[in-house]
Amino acid sequence: MYDEISELYHLVYEDWEAAIQKQAMALNSLFRDMIGTVPLSLLDVSCGIGTQSLGLAAMGYNVTGSDLSPSAVERARREARQRGLEIDFSIADMRECSAIHSNQFDIVISMDNSIPHLQGVEEVSRALQGFYQCLRPGGIAVIGIRDYHPNEDRKSPQMWPYGFREHGGHRYFVYQTRDWYGDSYRVAMYFIREADRGCDAQVTSGVSTYYAISVDQVMSIFTDIGFDGVRRIDNLAHQPVIVGRRPEA
Numbered sequence: 001m002y003d004e005i006s007e008l009y010h011l012v013y014e015d016w017e018a019a020i021q022k023q024a025m026a027l028n029s030l031f032r033d034m035i036g037t038v039p040l041s042l043l044d045v046s047c048g049i050g051t052q053s054l055g056l057a058a059m060g061y062n063v064t065g066s067d068l069s070p071s072a073v074e075r076a077r078r079e080a081r082q083r084g085l086e087i088d089f090s091i092a093d094m095r096e097c098s099a100i101h102s103n104q105f106d107i108v109i110s111m112d113n114s115i116p117h118l119q120g121v122e123e124v125s126r127a128l129q130g131f132y133q134c135l136r137p138g139g140i141a142v143i144g145i146r147d148y149h150p151n152e153d154r155k156s157p158q159m160w161p162y163g164f165r166e167h168g169g170h171r172y173f174v175y176q177t178r179d180w181y182g183d184s185y186r187v188a189m190y191f192i193r194e195a196d197r198g199c200d201a202q203v204t205s206g207v208s209t210y211y212a213i214s215v216d217q218v219m220s221i222f223t224d225i226g227f228d229g230v231r232r233i234d235n236l237a238h239q240p241v242i243v244g245r246r247p248e249a
Contacts, residue, residue, distance in 0.1 A: 001189060001206030002048065002069035008191040008204050009049050009072070011165040011174050016051070023111070024055025026236050027142070030243070031107060034140050040106040043134055045094040045127075046114035050076035050087075057085045064101060066092035094118075095126050098133035108134050111144035113239060115218065116210040119184065124213060125221050132225050135246040141227065143242045148212040154180040170196060183212045215240050 002009065010016035031040065038060035044053045047065030049072050057063040057080070065087055067073050073089050080087045092100045094110060095118070108131045118124050131141045162174040173192045178185050186209050193202040215232055219242055222230040227244030234240055 001187070001208035002067070003071040004206035005189055005191065005204055006049055006069065006071040006075045008167070008172070009075075011167055011172055011191060012162055012189075013051075014163070014165075020051055020055040023052055023237060024059055027052065027056060027109070028059055030142065030233070030236060030241075031140075034243070034245070035106055035138075041104065042107040042109065043097070043101055043105045044109050044111075045092075045097045045131065045134075046110045046112070046117075047076055047089065048072045048112065048114075050079045050089075052109060052111050053087055053089075054079055054083060054085060057087050058083065061107075064088045064090075064105070066090045066094075066097070066100065068093050095123060095130060097127070098130035101134050103133055104136045105134050106136060106139050107142065108139070109142045109144075111142075111237070113144065113146045113210070115143055115145055116148075116213055117208060119209065119211050121213065121217065121221070124211075124218065125225070128218075128221050129225050132227065132246055137246055138248045140243055140245045141222070143218065144237050144239045145213075145215060145218060145242065147240050148214050150214075154185070156180050156185075170194065170199070185210055185212065215242065218242055 013019040039062050041062045044065040047053045047067045053063045053065040070091050073091050077089050115124055118127055156179040158178040160176045165172045165174055171194045175190055177188045188207045191204040195201040219230050222244040228247050230244040232240055232242055
């Protein structure tokens with residue numbers, strides 16, 4: 001999905017620049033309480049177009065970012081250059097992060113409900129084990145995940161509008177559709193550029209699948225892997241945040 005929509009993905013936010021700063025400030029507050037002050041080494045294993053990486057690098061973190069989508073990574077690199085930020089971006093599968101990255105990061109993050117792109121408990125466990133291995137002893141893993149509930153409305157199809165956005169002198173209507181299949185659901189993202197001043201309407205779209213793993217399930221996997229102090233934090237981001245620490249010894 002993200003290869004197709006990376007150039008417009010920022011439009012899911014009403015104000016992407018404000019979101020970059022807001023999320024960086026919130027995460028920095030958590031990191032400061034749990035680890036200390038910058039400079040700290042941070043690995044963003046699902047960096048996308050850079051929403052978290054850019055803001056944290058601007059605050060002084062030594063950021064390494066990777067993502068499975070080449071187009072998203074290229075967009076993140078371009079955004080970093082335009083901001084004068086030095087971030088080591090690469091194309092990588094989060095399930096392979098420990099084979100690709102070093103094992104001495106202070107912090108590993110995966111935000112914006114990226115973990116549920118992995119289809120099933122075994123794949124999530126594999127990824128989180130890699131996060132653990134990428135951390136130095138005493139380092140922390142931080143995950144932002146949607147709060148799925150077994151009794152939520154899972155009828156199909158569903159449409160979730162983001163609203164109208166302005167970009168490049170054009171107006172876009174942004175929305176997603178969802179179709180449920182048991183504990184998984186298919187998401188299609190649409191960015192519709194309206195016809196205006198002689199320009200035809202244009203649709204940019206992409207499709208992906210999510211696995212509705214619960215916060216409690218992810219926390220249980222954290223604990224089984226060996227993370228200490230596993231807890232859920234609400235009101236830090238737009239989704240629940242799970243945090244755990246690799247033991248010092």
